[in-house]
Amino acid sequence: MALGEIQSTTFLAGTALLGQIYAGLQSSVIYDGTTALTPKFALANIAASTTDGALVAAVASKKIRVLTWIALAAATATNLTFTSKPAGAGSAISALFALGITNGAAQGFSPIGHFETVAGQGLSVTTGAGSTVGVQVVYVEV
Numbered sequence: 001m002a003l004g005e006i007q008s009t010t011f012l013a014g015t016a017l018l019g020q021i022y023a024g025l026q027s028s029v030i031y032d033g034t035t036a037l038t039p040k041f042a043l044a045n046i047a048a049s050t051t052d053g054a055l056v057a058a059v060a061s062k063k064i065r066v067l068t069w070i071a072l073a074a075a076t077a078t079n080l081t082f083t084s085k086p087a088g089a090g091s092a093i094s095a096l097f098a099l100g101i102t103n104g105a106a107q108g109f110s111p112i113g114h115f116e117t118v119a120g121q122g123l124s125v126t127t128g129a130g131s132t133v134g135v136q137v138v139y140v141e142v
Contacts, residue, residue: 030067030111030140037140039067042123045134048076050127052083052090055135058122062141065113066123069137071097072104078130080105084117085124092126093117099133109138116142 029036046053056064071080080097083090093115097105107114117123127133 032140032142037142039138039140041136041138043134043136044125045132046080046125046127048078048127048131048133049129050125052085052124052126054085054122054124055082055137056123056139058085058117058120059141061119063116063119064121064123064139065116065142067111067113067138067140068107068109069114069135070104070106071099071125071136072134073099073101074131074133075101076131077101077103078133079128080133080135081126082115083124083126084121086118086121090121090124090126091118099130104134113140 029038031037040056042056044053044055046055066082069082073080077098077100080099081092082094084093099105123137123139125133125135
């Protein structure tokens with residue numbers, strides 16, 4: 001190839017999205033490969049000593065992938081664990097997070113997600129004996 005000559009390049013299928021995936025992050029859509037996903041929001045105040053308190057309802061054949069979350073305890077320290085909830089008892093999908101008095105925990109935005117439910121199961125939260133916990137999540141269905 002001579003100096004200054006432009007070489008033709010062939011891109012693989014789906015590469016037309018390359019500029020949109022990270023450089024052009026939008027607040028209304030993110031991509032999982034070439035699949036556009038719409039971020040959704042959920043919040044709940046989960047009472048103390050709750051096992052599998054519902055946060056996001058199950059969606060048939062879909063996983064709920066949490067992209068960012070925040071949890072804040074009220075007047076008493078407590079614990080929090082996110083769970084994947086079928087019809088029966090849920091299964092832990094996160095570590096146990098210790099929340100201090102009027103204190104909390106949060107995880108910033110991760111495009112690959114922090115954790116996800118089993119396909120067809122809802123997202124729920126289990127809390128310790130302390131106090132009510134306010135929980136907010138941003139998630140996508142995959």
